[in-house]
Amino acid sequence: MKLTSTQVSPSEGFREAFILHLADNSLILGHRLSEWTGHGPMLEQDIAMSNIALDLIGQARNFYQYAAELINASKAPSFARPDDPVRRRESLSEVRLPEVTEDTLAYLREAKEFKNILLTELPNGDWAKTILKLFFFSTYQYFLYQKLIHSSDKQLSAIAEKSLKEVTYHLRWSSEWVIRLGDGTDESHNRIQTALDEVWGYTGEMFIPSDYEMQCAQTGIGVDVNLLKNDWDKKINEVLMEATLLSPKGERQGVRPIHNGKQGLHTEILETLLKEMQYLQRTYPGCEW
Amino acid sequence: MILSQNITVEKVWQLLENIYDPEIPVLSVIDLGIVRDVHLIKHPSNKEHIKVVITPTYSGCPAMDVISMNIKMALLQSGFKNSKIIQQLSPAWTTDWMTEKAKEKLKAYGIAAPLGKSFDKKHLEELKVECPQCRSKSTRLLSQFGSTACKALYQCNDCKEPFDYFKCH
Numbered sequence: 344m345k346l347t348s349t350q351v352s353p354s355e356g357f358r359e360a361f362i363l364h365l366a367d368n369s370l371i372l373g374h375r376l377s378e379w380t381g382h383g384p385m386l387e388q389d390i391a392m393s394n395i396a397l398d399l400i401g402q403a404r405n406f407y408q409y410a411a412e413l414i415n416a417s418k419a420p421s422f423a424r425p426d427d428p429v430r431r432r433e434s435l436s437e438v439r440l441p442e443v444t445e446d447t448l449a450y451l452r453e454a455k456e457f458k459n460i461l462l463t464e465l466p467n468g469d470w471a472k473t474i475l476k477l478f479f480f481s482t483y484q485y486f487l488y489q490k491l492i493h494s495s496d497k498q499l500s501a502i503a504e505k506s507l508k509e510v511t512y513h514l515r516w517s518s519e520w521v522i523r524l525g526d527g528t529d530e531s532h533n534r535i536q537t538a539l540d541e542v543w544g545y546t547g548e549m550f551i552p553s554d555y556e557m558q559c560a561q562t563g564i565g566v567d568v569n570l571l572k573n574d575w576d577k578k579i580n581e582v583l584m585e586a587t588l589l590s591p592k593g594e595r596q597g598v599r600p601i602h603n604g605k606q607g608l609h610t611e612i613l614e615t616l617l618k619e620m621q622y623l624q625r626t627y628p629g630c631e632w
Numbered sequence: 633m634i635l636s637q638n639i640t641v642e643k644v645w646q647l648l649e650n651i652y653d654p655e656i657p658v659l660s661v662i663d664l665g666i667v668r669d670v671h672l673i674k675h676p677s678n679k680e681h682i683k684v685v686i687t688p689t690y691s692g693c694p695a696m697d698v699i700s701m702n703i704k705m706a707l708l709q710s711g712f713k714n715s716k717i718i719q720q721l722s723p724a725w726t727t728d729w730m731t732e733k734a735k736e737k738l739k740a741y742g743i744a745a746p747l748g749k750s751f752d753k754k755h756l757e758e759l760k761v762e763c764p765q766c767r768s769k770s771t772r773l774l775s776q777f778g779s780t781a782c783k784a785l786y787q788c789n790d791c792k793e794p795f796d797y798f799k800c801h
Contacts, residue, residue, distance in 0.1 A: 387774055387775035387777075387785060388775070390775065390777055390778070390779070390785075391775055391776060391777035394777040394780075394781045395777070397690075397692035397693075397694075397781055398690060398691055398692050398781060399692070400692050401688075401690060401691030401692020401693065402691045402692070404691070404692070405691055405721065497722070498721075500722065501720075501721035501722030501724075502721060504721070504722055504723070504724045505688070505691055505721045505722070505724040505725075506691060508724060508726075508750075508801055509690060509691060509781075512776060512777075512799075515776070516776050516777070
């Protein structure tokens with residue numbers, strides 16, 4: 344397997360890359376959804392969206408904390424054994440890097456280091472588009488976490504177990520909204536149909552594994568995302584049908600999936616998002632409140 | 633003031649009875665069922681430290697950091713400086729761990745208590761939630777997400793009062 348095809352640097356193992364990918368997905372969509380806070384169409388939905396955003400950011404924290412622990416541990420051994428002459432020489436030549444934390448991972452990485460799928464970074468658009476993105480993503484997380492519970496990595500399994508309960512509510516809530524909008528007024532129907540045609544091309548990326556996902560799936564840490572596709576399709580079709588929405592133009596096989604977020608190649612819109620999200624830490628490094 | 637030497641695991645449990653959830657100030661961390669374990673660890677140097685293991689309710693629940701800090705403070709006030717509050721994710725917290733006493737306290741506070749058991753997927757269906765104000769069973773779901781992540785918003789069809797329902801989780 345060629346390492347050069349991804350942004351995984353030699354010091355960052357497949358496991359760390361996989362965990363960062365999971366964390367980035369949740370953080371970026373969570374941040375997007377939080378943009379609705381104070382702007383929701385009515386108070387209840389404003390609160391619902393903010394609560395879902397909070398769940399996602401909470402999940403991201405769990406993943407980042409774990410990734411930071413692994414990254415720091417992988418740097419540590421060269422300092423640990425001063426009696427070993429080879430290691431000692433290595434450790435002396437090595438510049439001691441500052442500790443990685445959940446905050447440095449979220450707030451101090453560049454866009455090209457983020458491994459989230461492009462669907463999560465797309466601008467919110469109107470309510471219909473936001474709901475649809477969330478519905479596609481929650482369905483994906485729902486099936487992904489069901490499998491990740493069986494990970495040989497105990498911490499990943501624990502995070503999946505915890506998150507799945509929350510995602511079950513997200514999926515239910517977003518499904519109901521897709522149905523309400525699709526089977527609602529002409530205006531709401533048209534809006535969500537337009538959103539569907541626009542967003543659909545971004546859904547394929549979920550099922551195209553990156554090499555770190557493949558490596559992790561093969562070693563029992565991760566999940567083979569290919570295997571999620573049937574369940575995902577089934578659930579999506581069920582809800583779209585109830586929402587009286589037409590299958591997206593050209594079906595998926597005809598649409599070339601828009602992808603590469605997992606490899607760190609993003610749309611320029613992620614830069615804008617990060618500029619806002621990371622502003623405080625970059626302007627006042629280490630600031631707390 | 634209790635001297636640190638006199639601290640026992642039982643005393644820590646007692647102390648925890650008085651640590652309340654900042655969002656639902658009638659429930660202690662014991663009522664909520666988030667305390668998994670308390671250990672008194674003796675070091676060879678004769679020093680000791682207390683380890684309190686708690687389970688977060690929701691991944692992003694902002695109350696968790698406050699709760700951890702409050703536990704640390706309470707131990708400190710009892711003269712115990714060496715404590716570690718560990719957050720453990722698995723097994724994931726469930727409302728099944730809430731005590732019966734807690735459910736009564738919730739009702740008295742005006743929040744409907746979680747119905748059923750979490751493994752029973754019925755909790756995702758429409759439920760007959762009792763109005764904590766007038767006890768009517770004729771209520772309706774307004775929103776699955778209420779004032780905090782753990783609650784949903786309901787309204788009573790009889791007394792018309794909106795109220796929070798602590799979701800089964």
